Amino acid sequence: MANPENHNKEYTNDKFQRSALQVREAQARLTAYAAPLSLEEVPLNQSYGRFLARSVHAPHPFPAFDRSSMDGFAVIAADTVSAGDNSVVWLKVVDVIPCGAVASREITTGTVARIMTGAQVPGGADTVVMLEATESRMEDGVTYVGIRKPQAAGLHITPRGLELGTGELVLPEGTIIGAGDIAALAALGAANVPVRRRPKVGIFATGTELLEVDEPLVPGKIRNSNSPMLEALVREAGGEPIMLGAIVDDLELARSKVQMALESYDLVITTGGVSVGDYDIMGDLIREQSGEMLFNKVTMRPGSVTTAAVRGGTILLALSGNPGACFVGFQLFARPVIGLMQGAAQPFLPEWTAVLGVDYKRVNSFTRYVRARLEIREGVLYAFPAAVDESSVTVTIKDSDCLIVIPPDSGQMTSGDKVTVLKLPGEIRG
Ligand SMILES: Nc1nc2c(c(=O)[nH]1)N[C@H]1C(S)=C(S)[C@@H](COP(=O)(O)OP(=O)(O)OC[C@H]3O[C@@H](n4cnc5c(N)ncnc54)[C@H](O)[C@@H]3O)O[C@H]1N2
Numbered sequence: 001m002a003n004p005e006n007h008n009k010e011y012t013n014d015k016f017q018r019s020a021l022q023v024r025e026a027q028a029r030l031t032a033y034a035a036p037l038s039l040e041e042v043p044l045n046q047s048y049g050r051f052l053a054r055s056v057h058a059p060h061p062f063p064a065f066d067r068s069s070m071d072g073f074a075v076i077a078a079d080t081v082s083a084g085d086n087s088v089v090w091l092k093v094v095d096v097i098p099c100g101a102v103a104s105r106e107i108t109t110g111t112v113a114r115i116m117t118g119a120q121v122p123g124g125a126d127t128v129v130m131l132e133a134t135e136s137r138m139e140d141g142v143t144y145v146g147i148r149k150p151q152a153a154g155l156h157i158t159p160r161g162l163e164l165g166t167g168e169l170v171l172p173e174g175t176i177i178g179a180g181d182i183a184a185l186a187a188l189g190a191a192n193v194p195v196r197r198r199p200k201v202g203i204f205a206t207g208t209e210l211l212e213v214d215e216p217l218v219p220g221k222i223r224n225s226n227s228p229m230l231e232a233l234v235r236e237a238g239g240e241p242i243m244l245g246a247i248v249d250d251l252e253l254a255r256s257k258v259q260m261a262l263e264s265y266d267l268v269i270t271t272g273g274v275s276v277g278d279y280d281i282m283g284d285l286i287r288e289q290s291g292e293m294l295f296n297k298v299t300m301r302p303g304s305v306t307t308a309a310v311r312g313g314t315i316l317l318a319l320s321g322n323p324g325a326c327f328v329g330f331q332l333f334a335r336p337v338i339g340l341m342q343g344a345a346q347p348f349l350p351e352w353t354a355v356l357g358v359d360y361k362r363v364n365s366f367t368r369y370v371r372a373r374l375e376i377r378e379g380v381l382y383a384f385p386a387a388v389d390e391s392s393v394t395v396t397i398k399d400s401d402c403l404i405v406i407p408p409d410s411g412q413m414t415s416g417d418k419v420t421v422l423k424l425p426g427e428i429r430g
């Protein structure tokens with residue numbers, strides 16, 4: 001309910017005095033407090049999406065043995081030199097080597113072994129002839145294989161160590177583990193994988209206007225969409241979100257909630273109440289806090305009011321309530337912190353160069369991070385800004401796969417201009 005007593009009060013200017021930091025400087029202030037968390041081992045099948053805490057080197061050559069890449073016969077190449085259409089070379093089959101077995105004997109001149117794809121090539125043989133390039137006959141219970149062409153040495157054999165030699169670097173520390181990494185780790189016997197603990201991230205929203213997602217709309221109120229968005233973003237960044245709900249704009253309440261959260265979690269993210277409104281309690285709270293204020297204004301749009309403080313070594317990141325600013329603030333500030341806590345080698349969003357797909361008229365004295373959609377046309381990467389990208393707009397966040405970086409005072413940008421884009425996680429939508 002609106003409070004009529006608030007109509008009569010004097011407005012002071014002190015809470016407007018904020019000195020704005022460049023994005024990189026603000027990031028640097030935050031990342032100084034984002035030390036990697038403790039190391040833990042997880043079973044390989046739970047390592048997807050985690051960050052490798054130690055570099056992995058091959059403990060043995062891979063493949064570990066000379067391997068046949070075809071079903072056929074392991075042969076001594078020199079035995080086939082006289083082969084031709086009219087002079088079939090007949091060689092005696094003395095062994096059969098299925099996958100997973102090893103030869104029972106050496107191959108000597110005049111003999112061959114039947115061998116399957118993936119089996120270890122027997123000693124003595126130096127080439128594999130495909131089954132289709134051979135013929136066979138039986139004589140006195142013995143199989144002979146006929147070859148009509150001379151064979152070069154080394155055919156259809158994948159040599160030991162082709163992919164990796166012993167001690168070779170396979171995955172550097174800080175790699176985010178994907179499916180291909182899991183295949184390599186499995187092949188090398190890494191049943192358990194050293195990773196950094198996932199940061200526990202306490203999230204709460206402030207705003208007397210906020211309803212739960214399942215509540216019906218009532219006049220003047222809105223559903224809290226930032227909290228579920230932040231929950232998903234934290235998860236996407238590899239953190240463990242702890243949802244602390246939404247509180248009304250009450251300084252006391254916010255103070256105790258912040259204190260509890262800072263004592264319990266590795267990082268605390270709030271949304272709302274960081275501007276200069278009468279009920280912007282997070283801004284007030286951080287100003288009065290005993291901890292160190294890292295910044296409370298950044299030369300960016302949206303998200304200029306993004307605020308951060310640190311207390312007892314724990315970061316409190318107070319994001320704007322405006323959904324677009326909350327999203328961008330997370331991507332630029334929370335994401336790298338969550339990444340660094342997990343030891344990520346590349347905690348920042350990747351920077352790509354794209355071609356602006358349409359004119360962009362909005363000029364600003366701050367760097368603008370415009371939500372946009374990427375599209376590849378005839379091998380060229382284009383970025384199309386969302387039609388509506390105001391900080392207060394929610395629904396076009398879903399249509400973006402990058403943020404176009406519009407430098408301050410860059411003037412009007414025209415279609416065809418080269419722009420830097422920050423690639424958001426996930427697929428390109430265009
Ligand atoms: N006099 C000034 N007014 C404003 C300034 C300024 O410099 N001077 N800055 C504007 C800018 S820029 C931004 S961004 C916003 C920042 O607002 P707050 O961070 O204080 O956020 P709120 O006031 O709490 O809410 C803003 C807006 O967002 C909606 N909201 C809040 N929480 C949620 C949520 N969890 N889910 C969905 N939507 C949410 C809220 O209802 C408001 O509409 O201030 C400008 N004003």
Ligand code: MOO
Binds near residue numbers: 300
């Ligand atoms: O600083 Mo606000 O986030 O531009 O809309």
Ligand SMILES: [Mg+2]
Binds near residue numbers: 272
């Ligand atoms: Mg406000």
